[in-house]
Amino acid sequence: MASDSTRPRQATIHDVAAAAGLSRGTVSRVINGEPYVSPAAKAAVESAIIEVGYVPNTAARNLKTRRSGAVALIVHEPHSLFLEDPNIGAIVLGTNSVLSDADYQLVTLVVDSNRDSERVADYLRGGFVDGVIIISARAQDPIGRAATGMKIPAVFVGHPPGLADIVYVGIDNVSAARTITERLLATGRKRVGMIASALDRDSGQDRLAGFREALGERFDPDLVVEYPFYSYDSGLAGMRELLARDPGIDGVFAASDAIAAAAIDVLRAHGKAVPQEVGVVGFDDSAWALRSQPQLSTVHQPAMTLGQEAARLVLQQIAGDEIDTAGVILQTEITWRESA
Amino acid sequence: MASDSTRPRQATIHDVAAAAGLSRGTVSRVINGEPYVSPAAKAAVESAIIEVGYVPNTAARNLKTRRSGAVALIVHEPHSLFLEDPNIGAIVLGTNSVLSDADYQLVTLVVDSNRDSERVADYLRGGFVDGVIIISARAQDPIGRAATGMKIPAVFVGHPPGLADIVYVGIDNVSAARTITERLLATGRKRVGMIASALDRDSGQDRLAGFREALGERFDPDLVVEYPFYSYDSGLAGMRELLARDPGIDGVFAASDAIAAAAIDVLRAHGKAVPQEVGVVGFDDSAWALRSQPQLSTVHQPAMTLGQEAARLVLQQIAGDEIDTAGVILQTEITWRESA
DNA sequence: TTGTAGGCGTTATCAA
DNA sequence: TTGATAACGCCTACAA
Numbered sequence: 118m119a120s121d122s123t124r125p126r127q128a129t130i131h132d133v134a135a136a137a138g139l140s141r142g143t144v145s146r147v148i149n150g151e152p153y154v155s156p157a158a159k160a161a162v163e164s165a166i167i168e169v170g171y172v173p174n175t176a177a178r179n180l181k182t183r184r185s186g187a188v189a190l191i192v193h194e195p196h197s198l199f200l201e202d203p204n205i206g207a208i209v210l211g212t213n214s215v216l217s218d219a220d221y222q223l224v225t226l227v228v229d230s231n232r233d234s235e236r237v238a239d240y241l242r243g244g245f246v247d248g249v250i251i252i253s254a255r256a257q258d259p260i261g262r263a264a265t266g267m268k269i270p271a272v273f274v275g276h277p278p279g280l281a282d283i284v285y286v287g288i289d290n291v292s293a294a295r296t297i298t299e300r301l302l303a304t305g306r307k308r309v310g311m312i313a314s315a316l317d318r319d320s321g322q323d324r325l326a327g328f329r330e331a332l333g334e335r336f337d338p339d340l341v342v343e344y345p346f347y348s349y350d351s352g353l354a355g356m357r358e359l360l361a362r363d364p365g366i367d368g369v370f371a372a373s374d375a376i377a378a379a380a381i382d383v384l385r386a387h388g389k390a391v392p393q394e395v396g397v398v399g400f401d402d403s404a405w406a407l408r409s410q411p412q413l414s415t416v417h418q419p420a421m422t423l424g425q426e427a428a429r430l431v432l433q434q435i436a437g438d439e440i441d442t443a444g445v446i447l448q449t450e451i452t453w454r455e456s457a
Numbered sequence: 458m459a460s461d462s463t464r465p466r467q468a469t470i471h472d473v474a475a476a477a478g479l480s481r482g483t484v485s486r487v488i489n490g491e492p493y494v495s496p497a498a499k500a501a502v503e504s505a506i507i508e509v510g511y512v513p514n515t516a517a518r519n520l521k522t523r524r525s526g527a528v529a530l531i532v533h534e535p536h537s538l539f540l541e542d543p544n545i546g547a548i549v550l551g552t553n554s555v556l557s558d559a560d561y562q563l564v565t566l567v568v569d570s571n572r573d574s575e576r577v578a579d580y581l582r583g584g585f586v587d588g589v590i591i592i593s594a595r596a597q598d599p600i601g602r603a604a605t606g607m608k609i610p611a612v613f614v615g616h617p618p619g620l621a622d623i624v625y626v627g628i629d630n631v632s633a634a635r636t637i638t639e640r641l642l643a644t645g646r647k648r649v650g651m652i653a654s655a656l657d658r659d660s661g662q663d664r665l666a667g668f669r670e671a672l673g674e675r676f677d678p679d680l681v682v683e684y685p686f687y688s689y690d691s692g693l694a695g696m697r698e699l700l701a702r703d704p705g706i707d708g709v710f711a712a713s714d715a716i717a718a719a720a721i722d723v724l725r726a727h728g729k730a731v732p733q734e735v736g737v738v739g740f741d742d743s744a745w746a747l748r749s750q751p752q753l754s755t756v757h758q759p760a761m762t763l764g765q766e767a768a769r770l771v772l773q774q775i776a777g778d779e780i781d782t783a784g785v786i787l788q789t790e791i792t793w794r795e796s797a
Numbered sequence: 798t799t800g801t802a803g804g805c806g807t808t809a810t811c812a813a
Numbered sequence: 814t815t816g817a818t819a820a821c822g823c824c825t826a827c828a829a
Contacts, residue, residue: 127607129806140816145808153814172607175583176525177806179516180821187585199546201744206540213567222580224529225565227553240562243515245527245585267467267512349748378748404541408689408718408748469822480800485824493798517822520805 128169137165148173179244188212188221188431189246191237191260193228193253201348201375203403204420205252208274211424212250219432221247228260238263248431250274253318270434272427276319276444284434286426286445290320293416293449294327297398298370300414301457302331306368306396310340312355312380314347314372321347324372324400340366347372352379360387368396368457374405377413381456396457411455419447468509477505488513519584528552528561528771529586531577531600533568533593541688541715543743544760545592548614551764552590559772561587568600578603588771590614590764593658610774612767616659616784624774626766626785630660633756633789634667637738638710640754641797642671646708646736650680652695652720654687654712661687664712664740680706687712692719700727708736708797714745717753721796736797751795759787 130148134141139158146154147162165171179185190212192205199205213223224246226237238259241249248270251261261280264271273285301309311328315321329336342358344351352375359366360383371377377399381391389395391411399406402417426445433440470488474481479498486494487502505511519525530552532545539545553563564586566577578599581589588610591601601620604611613625641649651668655661669676682698684691692715699706700723711717717739721731729735731751739746739755746753766785773780 127806130808131806141807142809142816142818143814146815149808155814158815172579172582174520174806175580175585176516176519177821178808180514180520180805180823181807181809183821185516187580196550199550200543203540209567210536210539210569213569213573217570217573217576220576222576223567225567227549227563227565229550229553230557233553233557236557236560236562239512240515240527242512245515349744404689410750467822470824471822481823482801482825483799486799489824495798498799514822517805518824520807520822521824523805 127174128171129174130171132169133162133165133171136169137161183244185245185247186221187224187246188216188428188435189241189249190223190225191228191249191251192225193234193251193258193260195346196229199227199229203374203401203405204418204423207420208252208424208427211421212428213424215425215428216432221432223428234259241269242267248272248435250427250431253277270431272430272434274423274427282443284430284440284443286423286430286447287319288418288423288447288449290323291327291330293451294324294370294400295331296327297400297414297416297451298328298331300451300453301368301370301396301398304368304392304396304457308340308363308366309335309368309370310337310342310359310363310366311370312352312359312372312376313341313343314351314355314376315345316343317345321372328370339363344376347375349375349379352376353383356380356383360384367394369398371397371399374399374401374403374409374413374415377415377456378405378409381409381411381413392455392457398457402452406452406454409456414451414453414455414457417450417452419449422447467514468511469514470511472509473502473505473511476509477501523584525585525587526561527564527586528556528588528590528768528775529581530563530565530590531568531592532565533574533591533598533600535686536569539567539569543714543741543745544758544763547760548592548764548767551761552768553764555765555768556772561772563768574599581609582607588612588775590767590771593617610771612770612774614763614767622783624770624780624783626763626770626787627659628758628763628787628789630663631667631670633791634664634710634740635671636667637740637754637756637791638668638671640791640793641708641710641736641738644708644732644736644797648680648703648706649675649708649710650677650682650699650703650706651710652692652699652712652716653681653683654691654695654716655685656683657685661712668710679703684716687715689715689719692716693723696720696723700724706735709738711737711739714739714741714743714749714753714755717755717796718745718749721749721751721753732795732797738797742792746792746794749796754791754793754795754797757790757792759789762787 130141130144134144144162147159216223228234241263249264250272252274275287276285313325342355344355399413399415402415406413406415470481470484474484484502487499556563568574581603589604590612592614615627616625653665682695739753742755742757746755
């Protein structure tokens with residue numbers, strides 16, 4: 118029922134100039150709000166614009182100005198996780214709000230295959246965007262290389278291991294993990310384990326490191342299990358394994374709220390009361406935290422603020438300002454509820 | 458630490474031609490894989506390309522060819538819902554997979570304010586994309602108008618009330634709602650209510666209509682409460698109101714899984730056993746359905762397939778094919794678990 | 798098979 | 814204050 122065969126040719130500056138009886142130069146000036154244009158000319162152009170239904174052709178403008186007015190947000194998550202990650206949406210919204218205020222268009226690109234990876238890299242090189250924000254980049258990623266290689270302003274959310282000299286925003290996962298583990302210990306738990314996850318990323322590594330720091334001498338590697346994703350399924354498997362290794366376990370630090378929620382469900386199924394017999398803490402303060410029974414004590418992750426900061430940093434670089442700090446580390450807080 | 462002042466000028470076809478000792482025309486031909494180019498020339502150009510680090514300038518190409526190779530997916534959800542909606546991620550992934558196979562780049566745009574709305578409309582008009590897929594459009598939306606107005610190929614996910622002559626994909630909310638309500642009635646429930654939602658959209662309206670159809674004579678308007686969003690919070694408030702209106706209620710159709718999950722939590726807090734005393738059914742078959750205790754009986758919504766179909770329809774239109782059917786309605790199935 | 802040259806719609810640099 | 818007139822990088826007849 119639709120076809121492009123009838124798509125009308127868009128009106129150009131040329132048409133506007135003809136309708137207004139002025140030159141293309143003058144028309145261009147009023148469109149871009151430049152000085153040195155008489156009120157009469159301005160009025161004539163403005164009415165001509167609506168008369169002919171003019172709308173600027175961005176491709177032409179980009180070609181000339183070498184700017185697009187758009188910023189890409191690249192999300193590179195494994196398929197299943199993308200659907201569950203509680204932070205992505207908030208980061209997108211935070212980023213969008215800051216860019217929107219600066220009149221930039223945010224475009225979100227998802228990378229779900231190697232093919233995507235290559236195509237997105239081409240997209241970046243193609244001049245579609247003036248800057249890029251990258252979530253959960255991998256070290257050997259063609260995208261990171263494309264961005265840094267062509268020196269397009271880039272900001273990473275989270276610090277990909279192995280990339281030096283980059284601008285990034287993140288949280289201090291080590292100290293957050295240490296702090297919440299300490300508070301768990303302070304409730305008198307003796308046998309405290311961890312369901313670690315995503316050890317191929319800085320966040321996963323750092324949360325494990327913080328846990329280890331908090332336990333110090335008491336750290337027992339047998340009480341740490343590891344699963345690849347921050348997912349509910351990881352939590353189910355992880356908690357079962359932990360119980361198999363030590364049925365007397367009385368404290369669990371889960372690397373994410375989804376994992377913690379699953380751990381609680383497994384404990385319930387095994388007849389263990391939370392928090393009376395086992396204390397459980399999570400990470401993210403996502404929707405999972407409020408949904409689980411009992412509600413989770415967890416690390417509040419300021420996802421929206423992360424997005425906002427990333428947007429500010431990319432805008433600064435686009436403006437040509439030097440960025441003095443390589444990274445911005447945001448503060449986290451612990452939200453203590455009933456699960457521990 | 459970074460600045461654009463040192464950004465090197467990208468190599469152009471001109472540079473490649475010089476390095477290869479050939480003309481720009483020949484270079485262009487090998488880049489675009491056109492016939493009539495000698496193996497020798499091809500080899501020379503290819504090595505020249507990597508030598509000078511050439512990458513095509515998309516803005517220039519778009520200007521000339523009037524195509525961008527990109528398709529926009531516009532997500533227009535209220536702030537809070539965007540973070541919770543279980544379907545959006547799956548639609549994005551489904552759309553991306555089909556577009557990716559056709560070598561198109563998917564760009565997702567979120568609309569979170571009136572300002573966004575205007576800017577996105579400009580973006581569409583600006584030639585950044587060859588087609589657009591719109592999720593949860595509103596009737597009076599500048600975006601829908603921009604898309605239809607400039608006759609850019611468009612596909613709607615869900616049928617926005619008030620827009621005629623559009624291409625869309627969706628599910629049959631009426632019959633799905635009718636069917637699941639009937640199955641709830643078949644379990645012997647006598648006082649069956651509904652927590653309706655999003656009545657400003659076709660999906661919300663249709664789910665209510667289906668519920669009403671299933672009840673027929675027994676329909677009691679007092680047992681229908683309505684809240685604006687398909688959210689957990691709506692479910693909390695809705696279930697409380699329903700209990701206040703009729704403490705003896707023994708069946709609830711929730712317009713979404715999030716609402717149903719909340720309803721179950723409220724019922725538990727009121728000492729009502731689910732499903733023994735009250736049966737609850739939801740809609741979506743999202744992650745909520747598996748998380749809630751007991752797990753939800755619900756309508757399975759094929760979100761990923763919706764995205765794939767939408768992508769196919771937009772590609773067809775871009776290719777200039779006539780679309781014979783205005784809409785594609787996908788089949789839903791009921792997943793019966795423990796909550797009813 | 799290859800080269801030449803005009804133009805896509807804008808912006809920007811000049812003169813006028 | 815305005816009007817010509819080059820580019821921007823690419824594609825594509827058309828000519829060679």
